[in-house]
Amino acid sequence: MNYKINKILNKKNKSKIVCLTAYSKNIAKILDKFCDIILVGDSMANVLYAEKNTHNLTIENTIQHTLSVRRGVKKNLLVVDMPKGTYKNIAMAKKNAKLIISSTKCDAVKIESNSNNFNIIKELASSKIPVMGHIGYTPQFKNKFKIEGDTENEKNKLIKEAIEIEKAGAFSIVLECITSRTAQLITKRLKIPTIGIGASSYCDGQVLVTDDMLGLSGFYPKFVKKFTNLNRIIEKAVKKYSREVRKKKFPSKKNFLNGSKYR
Ligand code: KIV
Numbered sequence: 001m002n003y004k005i006n007k008i009l010n011k012k013n014k015s016k017i018v019c020l021t022a023y024s025k026n027i028a029k030i031l032d033k034f035c036d037i038i039l040v041g042d043s044m045a046n047v048l049y050a051e052k053n054t055h056n057l058t059i060e061n062t063i064q065h066t067l068s069v070r071r072g073v074k075k076n077l078l079v080v081d082m083p084k085g086t087y088k089n090i091a092m093a094k095k096n097a098k099l100i101i102s103s104t105k106c107d108a109v110k111i112e113s114n115s116n117n118f119n120i121i122k123e124l125a126s127s128k129i130p131v132m133g134h135i136g137y138t139p140q141f142k143n144k145f146k147i148e149g150d151t152e153n154e155k156n157k158l159i160k161e162a163i164e165i166e167k168a169g170a171f172s173i174v175l176e177c178i179t180s181r182t183a184q185l186i187t188k189r190l191k192i193p194t195i196g197i198g199a200s201s202y203c204d205g206q207v208l209v210t211d212d213m214l215g216l217s218g219f220y221p222k223f224v225k226k227f228t229n230l231n232r233i234i235e236k237a238v239k240k241y242s243r244e245v246r247k248k249k250f251p252s253k254k255n256f257l258n259g260s261k262y263r
Pocket of ligand 1: 021039040041042043044081169174176207208209
């Protein structure tokens with residue numbers, strides 16, 4: 001098994017797993033210093049392409065962004081979301097997962113659960129393709145946002161689903177927008193690590209969409225903590241640049257290119 005995956009598995013019950021999303025090299029390079037997992041999430045459809053959901057993201061787009069991210073990642077486990085419609089059946093899932101891994105050299109793929117695609121995880125895992133599962137609010141299969149796991153029925157269904165995904169061979173599982181008690185029960189029950197987003201601190205690790213936690217996306221539901229306000233910081237810098245260009249303060253003599261030195 002990939003030693004990076006072993007490292008993640010070994011963190012269960014020992015130390016928290018830190019995961020964030022990246023869609024490009026510069027951000028990935030920063031995340032790589034502080035995280036354990038970098039996810040090229042299909043959230044890029046909303047965050048970068050201003051789509052209303054993740055449904056139209058293509059595999060070509062995903063590969064293109066992962067190639068950029070790959071260049072910024074040295075230490076982290078690099079996981080890539082398989083876009084909607086690219087794992088409808090076993091043959092398609094295998095072909096596309098292999099394509100993503102061979103063309104980007106990522107370490108693993110993530111697939112969302114529709115409560116019924118455990119056989120796909122099983123086939124990928126037995127073909128030595130590391131898979132991260134994803135349950136709860138799964139945007140590829142649900143049109144409306146809903147917190148999951150609040151009723152007894154939902155709780156039991158999610159626990160069963162998580163167990164099936166572990167049995168199928170996934171090495172970890174994202175729990176998205178799941179009530180704290182249900183997330184706690186799933187985390188206790190599974191041997192593989194759970195990575196939560198809006199699923200409380202009981203999970204083995206946490207993931208957020210980087211643009212959200214940096215205050216860049218404008219999307220701040222209760223489960224997102226804005227760790228900085230990059231919007232305001234960028235606005236300030238751009239405003240200063242614009243003022244200096246208009247006032248002919250930039251470029252100044254020290255920015256002129258005379259002779260052969262450009263640094
Ligand atoms: O697409 C994504 O960014 C994700 C995370 C929110 C887990 O799936």
